[in-house]
Amino acid sequence: MSYILILISILLFPSAFSAELSHFSGRILASDFDSGFVKVKIDFSNGRFLKKGNKVQVWQPDVAYDEYRKCDGFIIGKTDKYILIRLKEIVRCKTIVNFTGGQAVSMKSDQLEENIQTAVELNKILAQKRLALSSKAKTLKDLIDGHPEKVNAINKKYDTLVKKLNYEWKLALEKAEEESIYNTQEYRNYATRLDEVDFKTEQYHVEEDNFYTDRWSLDPSLYYKK
Numbered sequence: 001m002s003y004i005l006i007l008i009s010i011l012l013f014p015s016a017f018s019a020e021l022s023h024f025s026g027r028i029l030a031s032d033f034d035s036g037f038v039k040v041k042i043d044f045s046n047g048r049f050l051k052k053g054n055k056v057q058v059w060q061p062d063v064a065y066d067e068y069r070k071c072d073g074f075i076i077g078k079t080d081k082y083i084l085i086r087l088k089e090i091v092r093c094k095t096i097v098n099f100t101g102g103q104a105v106s107m108k109s110d111q112l113e114e115n116i117q118t119a120v121e122l123n124k125i126l127a128q129k130r131l132a133l134s135s136k137a138k139t140l141k142d143l144i145d146g147h148p149e150k151v152n153a154i155n156k157k158y159d160t161l162v163k164k165l166n167y168e169w170k171l172a173l174e175k176a177e178e179e180s181i182y183n184t185q186e187y188r189n190y191a192t193r194l195d196e197v198d199f200k201t202e203q204y205h206v207e208e209d210n211f212y213t214d215r216w217s218l219d220p221s222l223y224y225k226k
Helices: 003-012 045-049 090-096 110-145 147-203
Strands: 023-032 037-041 055-059 071-078 082-087 104-108
Touching: 045 110, 055 082, 071 090, 110 147
Parallel strands: none
Antiparallel strands: 023 037, 023 104, 037 082, 055 071, 055 104, 071 082
């Protein structure tokens, strides 16, 4: 089952994870009744939720759970595949459970169920968080995937604007050139007319008086001012 389907199962069918979660089975690998230690091989996925210090009950397989025909103990060591149990009533346990190597046994741990339920609740939170993150990630992925199209749209927009600007630039230069030619022609016309006015002004210039001094006339007695 894919991770997404597992998340959906946790969110929609939480009760499916609560049936007989405290019960599991194992197989005796070794026992030391002098110290009360029993090594048991376990092979189920939820076994990873067993912890050191968890209480366990052990009884014969294929026998209905009976409070009086089970052995109590607690886990003092654990790996992925093995648990080391310390039994409480060693003498009594020897009479009701076969701890011979290779013997299958049934087991129960209420704390295992509690640990699994805690994991289920955490998985609900993580599933919701993952959905939120997935939604955000998808939005960002869509933006990333749409980047080339966005760039093309920007290039097209500004290519159009550049063409329009170049066209307006060309028109502005042409207009400026036309204005320069027109102004040059007008300037020449006005310069010609100004020259004509200056020429006529010179022709019709009137002195303040009609007297002028001959450079040869150095003796004031030889002339008089009119």
